[in-house]
Amino acid sequence: MLSAKTEYACLALVRLAAEHASGQPVQGRRLAAEEGIPEGFLVQILQELKRLGLVVSTRGACGGYRLARDPDELSLGEVLDLVDGPPSGAGCVAKPSPLGEAVAEALIESASAERQRLRGVTLADVAAQATAPGGMYYI
Template sequence: MLSAKTEYACLALARLASEYAGGQPLQGRRIAAEEGIPEGFLVQILQELKRLGLVTSTRGACGGYRLAREPEELSLGEVIDLVDGPPTGASNVTTPTPLGEAVTEAISESALAERERLRGVTLAEITAQATAHGAMFYI
């Protein structure tokens, strides 16, 4: 499970990817309002994403944030790796037993497989999927 910070970072980047073709920066408060992210928390996240080189920012009335790279070049797995760090095989058990080590290994292998899968999912694919879902009408 992702932390709220990481999930919001992925969501903010996906929103920036969806607006990327327009060429204009997107204000943080707009991202917060449209995606239901607490604005103060989002500001901190966007600052970290800027420090990590994932977004650029422009000051002023028409300022805001943009992706630093093309949406096709940035994957969810890479974002999670940068924000959370690589998955670890760390255990919370202070005195590991063979059973505990087996459980930790299984969980670690699962986390690695999940992250590898997410490295294959680009922000462009996420925005295309969202657009396809938005085009569906439910009765």
């Protein structure tokens, strides 16, 4: 399960991927309004994405955000790796036990396999699927 921060980061990046060809930056206010992301939260997310080298910003009246790389070169798996870090086994087991450790290990393996799969899905892939007739994307 993704955190709201991670989901919003992915959504913002896919929006920037969809508009990448225009070469024009996307204003944070517009991105927040069109994607239903709380503007204050989006500003924090975009600042982190900039720090991570995923987006660049332009100041001024015509300013905004653009992807730092081509959307064909950036995968959802890489985004998750940068924003969330590697899958972890941190859980809510009150008392460590062999069963709890086995469950945690299975969950880590599953999350790692999912992350690997997402490394093969680029932002361009998702943006193209979203604008295709039907607009549904299944991973």
